[in-house]
Amino acid sequence: RWGRRQRALLWAVLLAAWEAAWGQLRYSVPEEMPKGSFVGDVAKDLGLQLPALSDRGVRVVSEGRTQYFALHGKTGHLVTAERIDREQLCESVQQCVLRCELVVEGEMKFYGIEVELMDINDNAPSFREAEIELRMSETTAPGTRFPLARAHDADLGRNSLQSYELSGDEHFSLAVQAGPGGDQRPELVLAKALDREEAAFHELVLRASDGGDPARTGTARIRVTVLDANDNAPVFSQAEYTVRVPEDVPVGSVLVTVTATDADEGLYGDMKYSYETVSVKASKIFHLDAETGAITLMRNLDFEESNSYELEVQVRDSGDLSDIAKVVITVTDVNDNVPEISVRSALSEISEDAPSGTVVALLHVQDRDSGANGEVRCSLDGELPFQLEKSFEDYYRVVTAKELDREQVSEYNVTVRAADGGSPALQSSAVLALRVLDVNDNAPVFAEERYSARLAENNAAGALVLTVRATDADWGQNARVRYRLSEGRVRGAPLSSYVSVQAETGALYALRSFDYEQVRELALWVRAEDGGAPALSSNVSVRLLIVDENDNAPQVLYPPAAVAAASAAWRAGGWSGVELAPRSSEPGALVLTRWLVLAVAAVSCLFVAFLLLLLALRLRRWRREQLLAAESGALRGVPVSHFVGIDGVRAFLQSYSHEVSLTADSRKSQLRFSAASCCDTLPARPAPDEPAPLLGDE
Known part of the structure; x- marks a missing residue:
């Protein structure tokens, strides 16, 4: 066992x-x-x-x-x-x-x-006053006790004050009484009757010792003055004074007034108040008025520093008779301390793919007040993806409530607010700065769903065709976009031999001169890829249309060389037919045909206008000739052939006749000219021997 x-x-x-x-x-x-x-x-x-x-x-x-x-x-x-x-x-x-x-x-x-x-024995007992003045009447009876100032030792246990000793005179002895708290209270006992005529003064030494090894001691000198008879001692109105004051009581306030009475009159009835026992801290906070007994506050109270003070007040008359009373001052708490938030540990950066429940910070919260004033409630400001969890006693953890998204919010200022239970409540806050680190979770996105461009043929090699652009919502290396062409072939050759894309800018360049008659359209795919690991990418289609230019001369398709002779004979019959066709009958050739038709129409209009003008001039001349013939008859010998009539006009029109035949197909458009249309319709200049026609005097 x-x-x-x-x-x-x-x-x-x-x-x-x-x-x-x-x-x-x-x-x-x-x-x-x-x-x-x-x-x-x-x-x-x-x-x-x-x-x-x-x-x-x-x-x-x-x-x-x-x-x-x-x-x-x-x-x-x-x-x-x-x-x-x-x-x-x-x-x-x-x-x-x-x-x-x-x-x-x-x-x-x-x-x-x-x-x-x-505790160690590092403090010696000490008296508040190194010299103690006592006044005793010579009529004081032997055995009378006089309380002495107690020594103070800051140490505890055996190292604290243990004993007192008195030396110096046979008239006095020392008695030690136990107080309510077990403390020792020295008293001076008159052992032998005093005789002022024999000795007016007595010098004593009071020694206080602690229980340390080695022991420490402190001394006080006692001087006893022998007075004439004083047979009534002062008496306090109550043995103990108790007062409760809030900690925010103003400095200078009177907390309590102790009062005592003395039955003696005259000099022996005058009383003085003083501290019998008081700590160094309390003596700096409370002031005792020696005349009135009023205890006044000299410094602000703090419940969290000390919530109770005990004072011993002594009243002494002129005959050196005294009484002692106890004063207990209790300090009540006031909500004057804001909650304190201490950041024990915190992250400054967090990845956006951190799982829900990741610990961001460890906080310690405390309030120095007591009761409801010291009860602290913590919360987070705003609608943020974080929450508070109580860890242990006054410790809290800030954790993520859901997954983060850097593309929506890249930085957070998390405000932790602590409020106590006072009325009104006091509160404080702490701000946690948190930066969200990027994860490659977004692929590049092109600015357009598809791209198209038109490029004229016969372009210069290296010409800029168009620029594609893609953006990535990520950050840093994850948002760096590079472009490249998807593999393909055109007319048996690799697509990369026709066009190329600049990896950084997305600019698409033509690597060779295009020929519309060979390649009319290119369809390709451009891929945008970010710099993440692994990389994310997206594709976009690009359509490149080659625009035709008039870079080919027309060729005679009809008649062929075999029928050239027959064609010549046919031209001798009055008409010739030639079929002209460009190498390309596509929209470019049709545009050329339209312009040719418009040109012919314009020439025809000008020709008709010229005929009408010529006809008007002929009619005007003819009318003038008629008028001259009627007046003078001078025109009767003029030949008729010098005038142009209706038949002459018809002959003129026939000399300039032509025929235009146009179709939608430019290869079949024909333009025929009359073979016998080369005669001059105006009369020939008359011979020098022939008389000139009379046109009138102009």
């Missing part, structure tokens, strides 16, 4: 294992240790490998503004970051525990660490 020691050891091992499993470590270290002193082997206790400490971003975070501990990167030891004074941090607290967290940023984990500061 196991003994008690074995069972206690087993419970201790189980407790340590339970705390380690739940991420809690506890160490103890004496106070006043130099900077860098060993506290505990964190790496060993948590099972962390030393080489991975720096890679995982392991660091120690302490509550408050002062960092008392640090992690040694090479050994994994928790060490002190500075000299720690227990009495400064934990005044009047039996167990002084400092808490910190070990944050592993690479794994988004944290471990709680508690370090208990062990």
Whole structure:
């Protein structure tokens, strides 16, 4: 059967294992240790490998503004970051525990660490006043007790104040009474009657010692002045004064007034108030008026710093008789502290394909107020794809609520807001800047569904045909678009021998001079491919139409050479027929035919206008000749052949007759000219011996 020691050891091992499993470590270290002193082997206790400490971003975070501990990167030891004074941090607290967290940023984990500061005997007992003045009447009866000022020792346990000693005079002895809290209260006891005539003053030494090894001591000199008789001591109206004040009470306010009465009159009835026992901190916060007993606030109160103060007030008359009363000042909490948000670990970049639930940041939220004023609620501002999850006690995690899309939002400013339960509520916020990293999830998209262009034949080699353009919604290398032609063949030759595309700009160039009579249209595909891995691509169709130009002379298709003789004979009969056709009878040739028809029509109109003008001139001349003949008869000898009549006009028209025969097919269009149309319709100039015709005087 196991003994008690074995069972206690087993419970201790189980407790340590339970705390380690739940991420809690506890160490103890004496106070006043130099900077860098060993506290505990964190790496060993948590099972962390030393080489991975720096890679995982392991660091120690302490509550408050002062960092008392640090992690040694090479050994994994928790060490002190500075000299720690227990009495400064934990005044009047039996167990002084400092808490910190070990944050592993690479794994988004944290471990709680508690370090208990062990007291050492670094403070000697001390009295508030090195010299104590006492006044006693010579009629004071032996055995009368006079409370003395107590010594103060900031240490605890055996290192605190343990005993008092009195030396110097046989008239006095020392008695030590136990207070309500177990503290020692020294009292000066009159052991022998005083005689002012024998000795007006008595010099004593009060020594206070602690229990340290070696022990520390503090002394105070007591000077007793022997006075005439004073048989009534002052008495407080109540033994204990209790007051509750809010922490936001204004400076200068009177918190409480203690009052005492003395039955004596005259000089022995005058009383003075003073502190009997008060801590150094309380003496700087509360002022006691020696005349009125009013306690006034000299500095702002802070509930989070201290919520209660105990004072001992003494009233003393001129005969050096006194009384003591206790004053308890309780500070009530006011919602005067905003919640504090500490970012323990946070990401600055996240991939857009990160799965839902990815941890973005680890936050610690606390409010120094108490009760409802210290209850904190956290939330995220705006409709963002993130959510808060409570991790452990005051820790929260910011995680993704759904998949991200960088093409819609490339950066997020996540505002975490913390509000307490006060009325009105106080709140604070922290902003997490998060950049979304691109993933190649978008293929290039062309600006048009299909492209087409027209290119005149006989173009110069290297001529720009058109430019295709595609855009990619991704970013960086994933958005870099390159173009290339899809493989194909034209008239048995590779497509790449006809056209090429510039990989960076998408410009399509003709590599050779096109001939409409050989290639009239090119249909090809252009592929746009991004720079991702793997790459994404898309295709677009391009149609290139070759435009015909008049680059071929007409050829005589009919009559052939075999029938040339017959054609000549036929021309002798009065008409000749020639069929003209260009090498191409396509739309280009039809356009040429239309222009020829318009030219012939224009010449015909001009010809008709010329005939009408000539006819008008002939008629005008003929009329003038008739008028001259009627008046003078001078024209009777003129030959008739010198005048042009209706028959002459008909002959003129016949001399310029032609026939146009046009069809839709330019190969079958014919233009026939009369063979016997070369005679001059105007009369020949008369011979020199012939008389000139009379045209009249003009």
